[in-house]
Amino acid sequence: MSLSSIVFTGPQRRRLEAAEIQASVQRTGWLFVLSALAGDRLGPALKRPGRHGPCPVHNGRHGDGFRLFADVDTTGGGICATCGAFSDGLALLQWLFGWSFPEVLRQIAAVLGYLPDAVPARAVRMPPGHRLTVRDTTDADAQRARSQLHRVWSEALSPDHPEAEPLRRYLAWRGLESVALDARVVRLHPALAYWHGDAEGHQRCLGRFPALLARVCAADGRALTLHRTYLRADGQGKAEVPCPRKLMPAAASGALAGGAIRLAAPDRMLGIAEGLETALAAAALSGMPVWSCVSATLLERFQPPAGIEQLTVWADRDRSGAGLRAAERLRIRLSGSIVVRLALPPGPIPDGAKSLDWADVWRQRQDRSLSRAA
Ligand SMILES: [Zn+2]
Structure with missing residues (x-):
């Protein structure tokens, strides 16, 4: 047959x-x-x-x-x-x-x-037999990580590809349909496997989902790994999996500190935020290039490229205070070399929510202008 x-x-x-x-x-x-x-x-x-x-x-x-x-x-x-x-x-x-x-x-x-x-x-x-084992990165592991990164990236589609619809629907759902995305930085994988490790250490595949991929660069600008956001097929939110945001194994060990998703070319003024959507929203709000540092931990360790004179941290306001603490520590570390401004989203954290970020602020404004127009 x-x-x-x-x-x-x-x-x-x-x-x-x-x-x-x-x-x-x-x-x-x-x-x-x-x-x-x-x-x-x-x-x-x-x-x-x-x-x-x-x-x-x-x-x-x-x-x-x-x-x-x-x-x-x-x-x-x-x-x-x-x-x-x-x-x-x-x-x-x-x-x-x-x-x-x-x-x-x-x-x-x-x-x-x-x-x-x-x-x-x-x-x-x-x-x-299909278990994945994760160890400290050795040369062989780095080689394997590199080929996996290349394969996943080459299978992914540019944001304006006819079949990248789940990505466009997801951005529209976040109120970010108007942002321009660079296919060298952001792509959609049409069906990326989601692996989940259970309590016994077994890896099992929970299915394949459209995934927003973003290239994470080290402090020196070299591509290091990919950040994945698993999406629902209809784009109306993230996939219902235990952890819809994940980094792929990096092609070099220890180099993540200082890195970021470089969503736009840097200017003398640069903004940074934790999440990808927050960075896109902050860029839409301010007009400045804003990069995503993926997490509070990496934001705290961010290393601005040469030529940056002023850095704006578009911080998350969360109940734990982790976002603000990370931003403060970054400001202290960089003070003396460049000007660091801190932008915290206005207003209280809504009841039932763990945090308020600039993506929430952006969406609220979009909703308000929509209801005014209606
Ligand atoms: Zn039989």
């Missing part, structure tokens, strides 16, 4: 080439696809490829005539002593669910993020 013989049309108007899906399955591995589509039915077999267990179709919890092939991640295949052999994941899924061949392709395409509305958000557990 050849995948390349079938072409079908997805709801995105674009024709989806079956070969494109096949290549995508090869990159992702069949274990991910089978876990996402049939994790509840194949459960025990996915954890022990090559070992016998009950058949998910003919004898439920009893018997031990079924196994996935030991190389299931490459082939997707399995065999039941009663039901027969299924040489690849396509045949296996057809047998398991009674799907037609085009239906199998549609389901796989959805799980790989080609059809954004159908991306599953339910949890799937990856087999132990």
Whole structure:
């Protein structure tokens, strides 16, 4: 059965080439696809490829005539002593669910993020062999991080790409639809895997989501890593995952301190903020270039590039006071070399909220001007 013989049309108007899906399955591995589509039915077999267990179709919890092939991640295949052999994941899924061949392709395409509305958000557990291990960065790790960063970045779309709609909808949802984004700094990954480590240290993939990617540069301006914001497919907020904002492993260790997401070319006056959306809102409010330092910790360690005469810190007002403390410490550290101004959002923190930032202020103003116009 050849995948390349079938072409079908997805709801995105674009024709989806079956070969494109096949290549995508090869990159992702069949274990991910089978876990996402049939994790509840194949459960025990996915954890022990090559070992016998009950058949998910003919004898439920009893018997031990079924196994996935030991190389299931490459082939997707399995065999039941009663039901027969299924040489690849396509045949296996057809047998398991009674799907037609085009239906199998549609389901796989959805799980790989080609059809954004159908991306599953339910949890799937990856087999132990698929665990990710995170260690202190060594040269080999840095090399691996670099190739992962290059792959993810090259798969991402420019903000004005026709299929970068989730990014534009998300910015509109934040009231930031009018901001200009540089494709060298900000992109949309159409379907980035979200990995979550559980209490036992197992990594499992919770699904694939559109993700806003932003390039983080070290103090010397070299690209260091990517910041990810996982989004809902409809762009109406962040994805419902445990931690929708994450940094990718950096291509060099220890170099994050001093770094930032350089959203615009610096002027003699530069602004910085914690979050990406806060930085975009502060730039829209003030007209000055504003960079995002990602977090309060990195904001405190920010290293302004040469030529900056005045730095404005667009600080977050949060109940813990962490945003203000970080800004104050930065001001003390840099005083004597440049002028540092501190801009704190006006007004009390709304009831039930943990903080008030400039993105909130910007959105309130947009809402007010909208209601005035109505
Ligand atoms: Zn069977």
